[in-house]
Amino acid sequence: MQTKLIVTLLSPILIYGCSTTATISRANGESLDAKILRSAPGAVVVQIDNGSELRIPRSEITDIDHPGNGVAVVGGLLSAYGGLNIAAGAPKCSENGGAYCTGVFLPAAIGASMLIWGLSTWISSTDAASSPPSSGSVPKVPQASAFDFSLSTHGSGSSAVLAR
Structure with missing residues (x-):
């Protein structure tokens, strides 16, 4: 039993630990x-x-x-399974003891840690690869936008009328 627990805890680290x-x-x-x-x-x-x-x-x-996208997917699926496992098994924790409760909460804990590591690794890599801005300045706001409600003629001589 203890060997299975150790393998369960270490396998995500051994499988995905070096994939950065x-x-x-x-x-x-x-x-x-x-x-x-x-x-x-x-x-x-x-x-x-x-x-x-x-x-x-x-x-x-x-x-x-x-890197990290595969780990994040597996972690997300394991977290979802863990959530369902907690919903089904948590009410029985008091009558079945500590080992049972560990088994109920372990998939969610491992899945959440894999999800967090995978997302942080993936975000770090995608941010590093993204194109730098073309200049260090803030872009200029366009002269007119969809939210410009000022009355302007734009050379036609008519005023904008707001409909009800």
């Missing part, structure tokens, strides 16, 4: 597993296996498989 690199598919058909460090104008900067940085032009990138 993105798989970057390139136009020439090659793929590269690397950690995305940051985005530069027209390129993505990654850290390759030997620790050095490599700048990949965006025009050469056809797809990026970010």
Whole structure:
């Protein structure tokens, strides 16, 4: 029994623990597993296996498989199962003891931690790969917008009339 519990607790760590690199598919058909460090104008900067940085032009990138998405999906499904398990098993905890209650709450606890780790890893990678703004300034607000209710003629000589 104790061996099963240890395997259950350690398997998500062993399966997903080292998967923090993105798989970057390139136009020439090659793929590269690397950690995305940051985005530069027209390129993505990654850290390759030997620790050095490599700048990949965006025009050469056809797809990026970010880390963490698989873990987040499995964690979300396990959390949902854990929630159902808690709803069904929690009322029986007092009569069945501590080991039973551990089994009731364990899937939700493991699933929630996998979901949080997966989402934070995925968000970190996608943020690092996103295009930097073209300039450091705040964009200008357009002269007219859908919410501009001022009365202007726009050269036609007529006024805007609001309908009821």
